[in-house]
Amino acid sequence: MKKWRTGLSLSAIAALAFTVACGNNNSSNAGGSASSPASGSPAASQASAASYKDDLKVAVTAQPPTLDSATTASALALDIAGNIFETLFTLNENYEPTPVLAESYTKSDDGLTYTIKLRQGVKFHNGKELTSDDVVASMNRWLVTSSRAKALLEGANFSALDAGTVELKLAKPNPDVLVLLSAQAAFPAIFPKEVIDSAPAEGITDYIGTGPYKLQEWKQDQYIHLVRNEDYVSPEGEPSGFAGKKEAATPNLYYYFVPDNATRIAGVKSGEYDIADSIPTENFEELSADSGVNLSSYPGGTLTAFLNSSEGAFKNEKLRQAAVAALNADDILLASFANPDLYKLDPGYMNPSQTQWASTAGSEYYNQNDQEKAKQLLQEAGYNGEKIVLLTTPDYSEMYAATLVIQEELKQVGFNVDVLSSDFPTFLKTKDEHSKWNLMVTSNGYQLIPPQLLAVTQSWVGLDDAQVKASVATISSATDSAAAKAEWDKLQGYLYEHAYSAVIGHYNEVVATSKKVEGFSQFVGPVVWNAKVAK
Amino acid sequence: MLAYIVKRILSLIPVLLVITIATFALIHIMPGDPSAAFLGLEATQADVDALNQTMGFDHPIVEQYVNWVGGLFRGDLGDSLFLHQPVGQAIAEHMGPTLSLAIVAQAIALLLAIPLGIIAAYKRDSALDQLLRGFSLIGMAVPGFLLALFLMLFVGVKLKWLPIAGYAPLADGIWQHYRYLILPGISLGTIQAALIMRMTRSSVLEVLHLNFIKTVRSKGLRETKVLLKHALRNAFIPILTVIGQTFGTLVTGAVIIETIFNIPGIGQLVINSIERRDFTVIQGVVLFVTLLYVLINLIVDLLYGAVDPRVRLDRK
Numbered sequence: 001m002k003k004w005r006t007g008l009s010l011s012a013i014a015a016l017a018f019t020v021a022c023g024n025n026n027s028s029n030a031g032g033s034a035s036s037p038a039s040g041s042p043a044a045s046q047a048s049a050a051s052y053k054d055d056l057k058v059a060v061t062a063q064p065p066t067l068d069s070a071t072t073a074s075a076l077a078l079d080i081a082g083n084i085f086e087t088l089f090t091l092n093e094n095y096e097p098t099p100v101l102a103e104s105y106t107k108s109d110d111g112l113t114y115t116i117k118l119r120q121g122v123k124f125h126n127g128k129e130l131t132s133d134d135v136v137a138s139m140n141r142w143l144v145t146s147s148r149a150k151a152l153l154e155g156a157n158f159s160a161l162d163a164g165t166v167e168l169k170l171a172k173p174n175p176d177v178l179v180l181l182s183a184q185a186a187f188p189a190i191f192p193k194e195v196i197d198s199a200p201a202e203g204i205t206d207y208i209g210t211g212p213y214k215l216q217e218w219k220q221d222q223y224i225h226l227v228r229n230e231d232y233v234s235p236e237g238e239p240s241g242f243a244g245k246k247e248a249a250t251p252n253l254y255y256y257f258v259p260d261n262a263t264r265i266a267g268v269k270s271g272e273y274d275i276a277d278s279i280p281t282e283n284f285e286e287l288s289a290d291s292g293v294n295l296s297s298y299p300g301g302t303l304t305a306f307l308n309s310s311e312g313a314f315k316n317e318k319l320r321q322a323a324v325a326a327l328n329a330d331d332i333l334l335a336s337f338a339n340p341d342l343y344k345l346d347p348g349y350m351n352p353s354q355t356q357w358a359s360t361a362g363s364e365y366y367n368q369n370d371q372e373k374a375k376q377l378l379q380e381a382g383y384n385g386e387k388i389v390l391l392t393t394p395d396y397s398e399m400y401a402a403t404l405v406i407q408e409e410l411k412q413v414g415f416n417v418d419v420l421s422s423d424f425p426t427f428l429k430t431k432d433e434h435s436k437w438n439l440m441v442t443s444n445g446y447q448l449i450p451p452q453l454l455a456v457t458q459s460w461v462g463l464d465d466a467q468v469k470a471s472v473a474t475i476s477s478a479t480d481s482a483a484a485k486a487e488w489d490k491l492q493g494y495l496y497e498h499a500y501s502a503v504i505g506h507y508n509e510v511v512a513t514s515k516k517v518e519g520f521s522q523f524v525g526p527v528v529w530n531a532k533v534a535k
Numbered sequence: 536m537l538a539y540i541v542k543r544i545l546s547l548i549p550v551l552l553v554i555t556i557a558t559f560a561l562i563h564i565m566p567g568d569p570s571a572a573f574l575g576l577e578a579t580q581a582d583v584d585a586l587n588q589t590m591g592f593d594h595p596i597v598e599q600y601v602n603w604v605g606g607l608f609r610g611d612l613g614d615s616l617f618l619h620q621p622v623g624q625a626i627a628e629h630m631g632p633t634l635s636l637a638i639v640a641q642a643i644a645l646l647l648a649i650p651l652g653i654i655a656a657y658k659r660d661s662a663l664d665q666l667l668r669g670f671s672l673i674g675m676a677v678p679g680f681l682l683a684l685f686l687m688l689f690v691g692v693k694l695k696w697l698p699i700a701g702y703a704p705l706a707d708g709i710w711q712h713y714r715y716l717i718l719p720g721i722s723l724g725t726i727q728a729a730l731i732m733r734m735t736r737s738s739v740l741e742v743l744h745l746n747f748i749k750t751v752r753s754k755g756l757r758e759t760k761v762l763l764k765h766a767l768r769n770a771f772i773p774i775l776t777v778i779g780q781t782f783g784t785l786v787t788g789a790v791i792i793e794t795i796f797n798i799p800g801i802g803q804l805v806i807n808s809i810e811r812r813d814f815t816v817i818q819g820v821v822l823f824v825t826l827l828y829v830l831i832n833l834i835v836d837l838l839y840g841a842v843d844p845r846v847r848l849d850r851k
Binding site: 063422 | 565566567568571572573574580582617618619620625628629684687688691692695698699700701702794795796797799803804807810811812
C-alpha cells in the first residue's frame with residue numbers, strides 16, 4: 001500500500017523529482033551565477049573522498065513498479081529514475097523550463113513549430129553519444145505512452161533536422177508546451193533509440209539514460225543501487241530546482257524499500273539510512289526533537305473532496321452544494337495532518353507558490369462551515385434521507401481521517417452517511433464504479449498547469465460538464481498567460497460554485513535527513529545528486 | 536517406511552488441488568486488477584485493458600486456471616508482472632532470508648526453552664518455576680511486533696549495537712549476515728520459546744512421575760543424566776511436535792516481523808504481492824508454503840520414529 005502512497009499524493013510533484021534537471025541555465029538565472037567550480041574540481045573531490053562516505057542510503061516507502069518514467073505516475077519511481085534519466089528541459093526553482101539535454105530552442109511565429117538544438121558531447125551510460133535519433137524515438141514514444149501527453153499534446157510529432165537538432169510540430173498552439181516537456185508525472189526520459197525499438201509492451205526494462213547515475217543493481221523488494229556515471233557531462237549553472245549543475249557527489253546511491261513507517265524513522269535516527277521519505281505527520285514532533293535529524297517539509301499538494309456528479313444523489317447540484325457548505329476545512333486538515341505547521345488553508349487547486357496559476361476564485365465557497373446554509377440547501381433539494389456513501393481507503397491515513405471527519409460533518413446537517421473503506425487496489429476499482437459512491441477525498445500532488453488537474457479530468461470521477469471542457473480548451477490554447485489565468489480563475493470559481501469538487505487544504509510532505517547529509521535539497525521532491533554524507 | 540512416505544506424498548495431491556482452486560478463486564474474487572495496480576492511479580482504462588490483454592488476464596478464469604496448473608506440471612509457476620522475473624525465481628530469492636531468520640529464531644527459541652523448561656519441571660512449584668512460568672506467559676502474551684519495536688528502539692536506536700532493519704546475504708560475510716538477523720530472531724524466537732518451554736515443562740513433568748524414573752534414580756544415576764537421558768528423551772515427542780509446528784510457521788514467512796525489520800523474505804513477498812495484486816506470485820507462494828508446511832509435518836512424523844523407537848509409522 002505504501003507504494004502507491006507516494007504515487008497518489010505526490011504524483012506530479014515528485015514526478016518532477018525526476019532528476020534530470022540541470023540546464024544550461026541560460027534563460028533564467030542568467031545574470032547571476034556562473035558555475036562555481038569549487039566542489040566539482042579534482043582537488044575538492046579528493047578532499048571529499050577522505051571525509052565523506054561512499055554510500056548515500058535513502059529509505060523509501062516501497063518498491064517502484066518500474067523506472068520507465070513515461071509509463072508511470074508513481075512519484076517514487078520518478079524520484080529514483082530522475083537520477084538515471086534526463087529530459088530535454090526541466091524546471092528550475094521558479095518553475096521555469098530550463099534546458100538540460102537541449103541547448104537552446106526557437107519557436108515559430110505561429111507557435112506550432114519548436115526547433116530544439118541538442119547539447120553536444122552528451123553520452124549514454126552505454127558509451128553511445130546522444131543524437132537527434134534517440135531524442136525523436138524517445139519523445140515520440142512518450143507522446144503516445146503518457147496519458148497526459150496524449151491528452152494535452154494531441155497530434156504533436158518530433159522529427160530530426162540533423163544529428164544535433166530536432167523539431168517539434170504541434171497540431172495546435174499550446175503556450176505550456178515547454179512546461180509539459182519539463183515536468184510531468186510521466187516525464188519524457190531520453191533513451192537510446194535501440195532501447196525504444198526493442199522495448200516490450202509492458203515497458204522498458206533496459207534502463208540506459210544520460211543522467212549522473214547508472215543503474216547498477218535492482219534487488220527485487222530490497223533496494224536499487226545506483227553508481228556514479230563517471231563519464232557524466234553536467235549542464236552548467238547553479239543548482240536550482242531540478243536544473244543546474246549535477247555532481248553525483250556520492251559514488252553509490254542506495255534506495256532501500258522500507259514500507260514500515262516506524263522502521264524508516266528508527267533507521268534515520270540510528271544512522272542506518274541517511275534520508276527517509278514520507279515521514280507521517282504525526283511523527284513530526286518526535287523527530288524534530290531528535291538532535292541528529294533534520295526535517296524538511298515541502299509543499300506536497302492538495303487534499304480535495306470530489307463529488308460524484310455523474311450518478312446517484314449528488315447528481316443533484318443543490319445536494320452537492322449542501323455538502324460543500326457543511327465542510328469545516330480546519331477540522332478536517334487537523335485530523336488528517338496532525339500539525340498546523342504541515343498544512344495550509346487555501347482555496348486554490350494549484351500550488352499557491354506558483355504565481356502564474358495561484359488563484360483564490362471561489363473562496364466564498366471554501367471552508368464555509370455553515371450548517372444553517374447546508375440544512376437550507378438540503379431542504380430546497382428535497383433530500384429524502386437517501387444514503388450518501390463516502391469512498392476511502394485506510395492505506396492513505398490522511399484520506400481516511402478526512403473522510404471520517406466529513407462523515408461527521410455531513411451527519412450533523414442531516415445527511416445519512418456511510419463510509420465505504422477498502423484497501424487501495426479495491427478503492428481504485430470502486431472509484432470507477434460511479435453508482436457505488438457519492439464523495440471521496442484524495443490527496444493529490446500539484447500539477448503544473450490547470451488542464452492536468454484531476455478535478456477537470458472526466459475520467460477521474462465522471463465530471464461531464466460542457467463549460468468545464470470549454471474552459472480547459474481555452475486555457476490550453478490561450479496565446480498569452482494573462483488570458484489563460486483569467487480563464488482559470490473563472491474555471492476554479494465554476495468548480496466551486498457547482499460543487500463538483502472542493503479543495504480542503506494544502507499539505508506538506510516531510511522528509512527526514514541525518515544531520516551529516518550535506519548538499520541535499522528539496523524542490524517539489526527530494527534532489528539527491530549533489531548530496532553527500534560526512535563520515 | 537518407504538511405503539509410508541510414498542503414501543503421505545500421494546495424499547498431498549488432493550490437498551494441493553483444493554489449495555490451488557481455493558487460492559485461485561479467492562484471488563479472482565478479490566476486487567482490484569493487477570494491471571491497474573501496476574500502471575498507477577492515473578493510467579487510462581485503455582492502458583489497463585491493453586496490459587491485461589498482453590498478460591492474458593482477460594481470458595476466462597477457468598482457462599487461466601487450466602493454463603496455470605498446466606504450467607505447474609512443467610515446473611513453471613508463471614511470471615510476475617511486477618518483479619519482471621519468474622515466480623519460481625522470486626520464491627527462491629525470498630526463501631533465503633526467511634530460512635536464515637527461521638533458523639536463528641528457532642535456535643534462540645530452543646536454547647532458551649529446552650533448558651528452562653527442564654529446570655522449571657525439575658524445580659516444580661518453586662519460586663524459580665513460578666518466575667519462569669510467568670515469563671513464558673508474558674512471552675506468549677506480548678505480540679511479536681511490540682517486542683520488535685522495543686528492541687529496535689533500545690538496541691538499534693539508543694545503543695546502536697545492531698542495525699535496526701535490512702538484510703545482508705551470507706555472501707557478505709557471516710557476521711554481517713547474522714547481525715541483521717539477531718533482533719528479528721529474538722522477536723520471533725521469544726514467542727516460540729515461551730510455547731516450547733511450556734510444552735517441555737509439562738511433558739518432562741509427566742515423565743518424571745513415571746516408575747522408570749524412580750528406577751533409574753534408585754540405581755543411583757546422577758540427576759543430570761536422569762533428566763537429560765531418560766526424562767527428556769521420553770518426553771520429547773510432544774515437544775518435537777511443537778517445534779515442528781513453530782518451525783513451520785517461521786519458515787513460511789513471518790509477515791509482521793519481516794515487514795518491521797525489512798527482511799525481504801516470503802512474508803514480505805506475500806504482503807507486497809497482495810498489495811500489488813500480483814496474482815501469479817500470490818498463487819505460487821501459497822502453493823509453495825502449503826507444500827513446505829506439509830513436508831515439515833512429514834519430517835516431524837518421521838523423526839518421531841528416530842526419537843522413540845516404539846513409534847512405527849508404517850504399521851496400522
